[in-house]
Amino acid sequence: MIFFNMMLYTNRNKSSALYRFLIDPKFRIWRHFILILSISIISMNQAFSVFDFGVVKNRSGIFFLCIIYMISYCAVGYFNLFVLIPKYFLKKKYISFLTFMLLSMASLLMVQYSFEYLALLYLRTAPAPTSIFNPENTMLIDILSTFITITLCIAGASVSVLIKHWVIDNQRISRLEKEHIQSELEQLKDQITPDFLFKILNRTSVLVKSEPKKANEMLMKLSMILRYQLYDCDRDKVLLNSEINFIQNYLNLRHLFCDDFMFEVVIDGNVNRTFLPPLLFIPFVQDSISNISKGTINNLLQVRFEVINNTIYFWCNSTNEVSVNNPDLSNIRQRLDLLFPDKYSLNIIATGSESSMIKLELNLE
Secondary structure, eight states: HHHHHHHHHHHHHHHHHHHHHHHOOHHHHHHHHHHHHHHHHHHHHHHHSOOTTTTTTOOOHHHHHHHHHOOOOOOOHHHIIIIIIIIIIITHHHHHHHHHHHHHHHHHHHHHHHHHHHHHHHHOOOOOOOTTOOSSSHHHHHHHHHHHHHHHHHHHHHHHHHHHHHHHHHHHHHHHHHHHHHHHHHHTTTTTOSHHHHHHHHHHHHHHHHHHHHHHHHHHHHHHHHHHHHHHGGSSSSEEHHHHHHHHHHHHHHHOOOOTOOOEEEEEESSSOOOOOOOOHHHHHHHHHHHHOOOOOEEEEEEEEEETTTTTEEEESSSSSOTTTOHHHHHHHHHHHHHSSTTTEEEEEEEEEEEEEEEEEEOOO
């Protein structure tokens, strides 16, 4: 529970001094210094608890025992840090990790108690009341308390490594998710059908001789469309005014290609200070045009943009029915879900027996 709370703390306070101290490589020496200093203090306290320091004449034996304790603690601690955690714990081999961990701590206890016994024989003194070799002391409780102390020391020393790997894994996962979303957005953004562009090129090649002025105008509109797609759409966000100009150029090109096709674009609000991801509206326009082309009544398309505060309203009225299950609209829904989660509203409204309206509301806050 403590470790889980520490992870939450580091996640919320990544700029804190504690987080930097535990993670930043430049504090690595200081982390090891504090670890060894803590082990030294614990070792001295444990050695002094074995003997009555005021009675023992040869105090060098106690300090020698302190060194033995410190070496044994460091050996097990660093074995856990550099071998057990990377090789077993981080690879989710938890049973092997616990097995080797228990064996290493059992070995540590055996080494410590062996040296305690030898030190008592060498100093020829009675053990302290807290010593395991004191007949009046409860051996089981002493072993259990020592085992818990060792476990807490090793767990505390491992926290820094575990938090570091946890943060690195989270950063890697976040980066992969971001790259995946970006890849999806790029794929969904490239939904403009190229077949119409090829039709334009074929048509202009025919009109060059018969109607050169019209062919020149078509090529100019086509160049504006391609320039916007190639250069402006590389940015994450574009001006709404640029997006509207792109749609108008596209519709003008459609009109030049087919004289029967008529359109109307209405703009309300300030579109020169509003930024949004590129190519959001063109799939709706293309879908409506394809439905109009299949119809037998007036080929009229009405497009309207309105900006109110930080909200963009888009309407696309067509003189034919738009299918809700259209795969192109499903793709744009997917893109809207990625770009504006819970911040958009898309509705397809039937305005007549053979007419429909697409209404999109985008909240840019």
